[in-house]
Amino acid sequence: MKLKSILVAGAAMAMSATIANAATLDDVKARGELNCIVTTGLVGFAYTDESGKWNGFDVDFCRGVAAAVLGDGMKVKFVPTTGKTRFTALNAGEGDVLYRNTTVTMSRDADLKLTFLGVNYYDGQGFMVSKDLGVTSAKELDGASVCIQTGTTTELNLADYFRATGMSYEPVPIETNEEARTNYLAGRCDVYTTDASGLAASRATFDDPKNHIILPEIISKEPLGPAVRQGDDDWADVNRWVLNAIIEAEEFGITSANVDEMAANPPNPSIARILGVEGNYGEMIGLDNEWAKRVIKAVGNYGEIFDRNIGPNTEIGLERGLNAQWKDGGILYSAPIR
Amino acid sequence: MSAVAESDRPSAGLLSLWYNREARQVIIQIFTIAVVFAALFYLARNAAINLERIGKDLGFAFLLEPSSYDINQTFIEYSSRSSHLRAAVVGVLNTFAVAICGVFLATVVGFVLGVLRLSKNLLMNKMVYCYVEVVRNVPVLLWILLMHGFVVHTLPHPKQAGDIAETFFFSNRGINMPSPTFEPLFWACALVFVAGIVGAVFYKRHAKKVQDETGKILPVLWVSLGLVIGAPVVVFLFTGMPIEWSIPALKGFNFQGGVTVKPELMALTLALALYTSAFIAENVRAGILAVNYGQTEAAHALGLRNNRTLQLVIIPQAMRVIVPPLTSQYLNLTKNSSLAIAIGYMDVTATLGGITLNQTGREMECMLLLMAIYLSISLAISSFMNWYNKRIKLIER
Ligand SMILES: N[C@@H](CCC(=O)N[C@@H](CS)C(=O)NCC(=O)O)C(=O)O
Numbered sequence: 005m006k007l008k009s010i011l012v013a014g015a016a017m018a019m020s021a022t023i024a025n026a027a028t029l030d031d032v033k034a035r036g037e038l039n040c041i042v043t044t045g046l047v048g049f050a051y052t053d054e055s056g057k058w059n060g061f062d063v064d065f066c067r068g069v070a071a072a073v074l075g076d077g078m079k080v081k082f083v084p085t086t087g088k089t090r091f092t093a094l095n096a097g098e099g100d101v102l103y104r105n106t107t108v109t110m111s112r113d114a115d116l117k118l119t120f121l122g123v124n125y126y127d128g129q130g131f132m133v134s135k136d137l138g139v140t141s142a143k144e145l146d147g148a149s150v151c152i153q154t155g156t157t158t159e160l161n162l163a164d165y166f167r168a169t170g171m172s173y174e175p176v177p178i179e180t181n182e183e184a185r186t187n188y189l190a191g192r193c194d195v196y197t198t199d200a201s202g203l204a205a206s207r208a209t210f211d212d213p214k215n216h217i218i219l220p221e222i223i224s225k226e227p228l229g230p231a232v233r234q235g236d237d238d239w240a241d242v243n244r245w246v247l248n249a250i251i252e253a254e255e256f257g258i259t260s261a262n263v264d265e266m267a268a269n270p271p272n273p274s275i276a277r278i279l280g281v282e283g284n285y286g287e288m289i290g291l292d293n294e295w296a297k298r299v300i301k302a303v304g305n306y307g308e309i310f311d312r313n314i315g316p317n318t319e320i321g322l323e324r325g326l327n328a329q330w331k332d333g334g335i336l337y338s339a340p341i342r
Numbered sequence: 343m344s345a346v347a348e349s350d351r352p353s354a355g356l357l358s359l360w361y362n363r364e365a366r367q368v369i370i371q372i373f374t375i376a377v378v379f380a381a382l383f384y385l386a387r388n389a390a391i392n393l394e395r396i397g398k399d400l401g402f403a404f405l406l407e408p409s410s411y412d413i414n415q416t417f418i419e420y421s422s423r424s425s426h427l428r429a430a431v432v433g434v435l436n437t438f439a440v441a442i443c444g445v446f447l448a449t450v451v452g453f454v455l456g457v458l459r460l461s462k463n464l465l466m467n468k469m470v471y472c473y474v475e476v477v478r479n480v481p482v483l484l485w486i487l488l489m490h491g492f493v494v495h496t497l498p499h500p501k502q503a504g505d506i507a508e509t510f511f512f513s514n515r516g517i518n519m520p521s522p523t524f525e526p527l528f529w530a531c532a533l534v535f536v537a538g539i540v541g542a543v544f545y546k547r548h549a550k551k552v553q554d555e556t557g558k559i560l561p562v563l564w565v566s567l568g569l570v571i572g573a574p575v576v577v578f579l580f581t582g583m584p585i586e587w588s589i590p591a592l593k594g595f596n597f598q599g600g601v602t603v604k605p606e607l608m609a610l611t612l613a614l615a616l617y618t619s620a621f622i623a624e625n626v627r628a629g630i631l632a633v634n635y636g637q638t639e640a641a642h643a644l645g646l647r648n649n650r651t652l653q654l655v656i657i658p659q660a661m662r663v664i665v666p667p668l669t670s671q672y673l674n675l676t677k678n679s680s681l682a683i684a685i686g687y688m689d690v691t692a693t694l695g696g697i698t699l700n701q702t703g704r705e706m707e708c709m710l711l712l713m714a715i716y717l718s719i720s721l722a723i724s725s726f727m728n729w730y731n732k733r734i735k736l737i738e739r
Binding site for chain 1: 390395397410412414423478494499514593594595598605683684686696697701702
């Protein structure tokens with residue numbers, strides 16, 4: 005766990021010189037399994053159910069990639085990481101792609117040598133407090149103890165926010181969402197802060213979710229998206245276009261239920277291109293032309309993934325908000341497959 | 343064994359070297375060193391190649407950039423605008439804090455238990471035995487998590503904090519106690535205190551001389567206590583108690599004012615001390631048992647009473663057996679303190695090796711620095727203990 009980052013750093017030293025620039029797509033195909041780096045457990049996003057099966061929003065995107073590359077969304081090995089270990093794990097080759105509520109930032113892109121592929125959830129950092137405190141705004145948090153996951157953008161935003169507003173606080177650093185939950189519920193901290201989506205997801209696991217509120221202030225931009233190691237453009241392309249296909253499928257109304265029908269009878273050329281009836285888009289990224297069709301069959305389009313895992317009808321109950329399609333007032337806007 | 347036979351052999355070029363015992367040993371040693379260095383070189387080269395491939399260079403300039411994160415326990419001035427280097431120093435000081443408190447507590451508890459373990463009282467003896475076996479056979483990480491869980495889950499919330507005379511408060515945010523601010527006159531007390539220590543030292547010398555000359559034993563302990571503690575207290579009272587106390591008070595979410603011992607520091611120190619004390623107890627027991635019983639009998643025969651026997655005859659000899667393993671216990675405790683990260687105590691592993699490493703992505707640099715820091719701390723402890731060991735050895739006649 006915590007020592008893992010140390011071990012991973014050590015492993016990175018010892019790792020033979022094959023990991024960085026190799027053709028990940030070929031490796032994945034040869035292995036017959038996709039290694040996907042996810043969280044240690046965040047309900048709705050990436051978590052294991054009672055039977056040990058991984059579920060969630062990020063997990064479904066991993067399965068989508070596996071469906072495109074390997075033809076089977078179940079051929080995924082999930083590599084759980086904390087906020088601190090995720091990048092080392094990716095760079096040391098423990099996983100092929102990172103889907104872990106990860107905020108796209110310049111330093112991660114340029115300095116940590118990752119390649120970001122887009123955004124699958126537009127988020128922002130929020131604060132959760134117990135209703136008993138009677139706090140209604142983040143401006144009233146002077147002197148509070150705040151649970152904060154280390155190794156995240158949120159820990160830096162937190163320092164900036166309290167400094168800018170001239171308030172004091174006690175940071176209580178923790179490693180995983182689970183630890184945050186226990187410390188927060190035990191009253192070690194008054195406030196839990198992380199991405200607002202993560203707050204909603206954590207709250208859903210409380211015994212008394214109604215007694216906790218998420219304060220109205222959102223103090224940062226957290227565009228969450230997948231990343232791969234820098235330097236393997238072909239593999240980056242595969243992942244980027246799987247993400248775009250999932251988003252575009254919703255825009256054009258392709259769902260897991262109607263995908264076969266639409267492939268047989270494409271209503272318009274855009275759909276024909278996505279589903280591989282027209283053009284050779286799959287071949288361009290080293291796959292076959294039915295790649296996107298398999299993805300949608302396996303996990304559905306963006307809206308389906310959202311509704312199934314974190315949407316209004318789930319316990320987490322997130323609204324689409326910014327994550328609605330651009331036509332519906334959101335900012336979800338995929339580059340066209342053409 | 344058959345050195346004669348070997349040198350008698352006709353020398354057949356290189357092979358003859360192998361038949362020569364000394365030469366063979368040298369060859370084996372050279373070979374071993376070569377293998378070790380080749381392995382190190384291989385690892386270093388791989389690391390360099392891999393870093394190069396992902397386009398990362400080795401450099402320490404990042405240490406001067408602002409850290410951008412806050413730390414909840416700082417013994418020196420620090421804010422999120424301070425440098426990563428300063429964050430590392432804050433971490434080192436926090437490591438010192440647990441290490442020093444832990445070593446002190448572990449030593450006291452360990453010595454007491456070690457002596458009790460030899461007690462003739464069967465119940466006492468067995469209780470200590472159970473303590474030692476239970477404590478040292480459970481991994482220290484579990485003790486740390488357990489202690490932290492205990493503090494955080496069983497102590498009350500600050501709003502219901504327990505208190506002693508409304509000046510000391512206990513809650514799951516830690517222990518809040520008054521902190522002193524010193525007025526000018528206080529330094530008079532400090533001066534008297536120092537003078538008291540000097541006086542006590544001289545009195546001890548004088549007492550030894552008297553004892554050597556006349557055999558009379560003077561009450562060194564009581565006089566020393568009077569000089570070192572009594573005198574300053576009297577001065578303190580007469581100068582009108584020149585200390586201003588800042589008393590903690592609940593304000594908003596937390597206690598403000600005074601000093602706070604965070605639950606993480608508490609849990610970590612207790613867990614490390616508890617764990618290490620079990621080992622020290624065993625060292626102490628072994629040390630005392632290693633002193634031949636004849637020594638006790640001889641001391642008794644000379645007319646020394648029991649506690650004097652222990653103090654003058656047994657302990658000094660036992661110390662020579664106890665100190666070397668004690669050193670390694672101190673080293674263990676210090677290194678184990680890096681498990682702090684499991685409960686979010688901000689030691690140097692958590693600042694430099696945790697947040698800084700993670701936010702800057704400088705794994706290699708941070709790990710190298712961290713290793714160098716722990717190595718220096720360990721070497722410092724070892725050399726101090728070696729010095730101490732030599733000092734107590736000198737008494738040998
Ligand atoms: N978006 C932020 C925070 C990511 C993060 O750590 N999120 C939390 C909660 S939203 C999480 O995924 N925790 C799961 C875990 O503990 O493994 C970042 O990229 O630094």
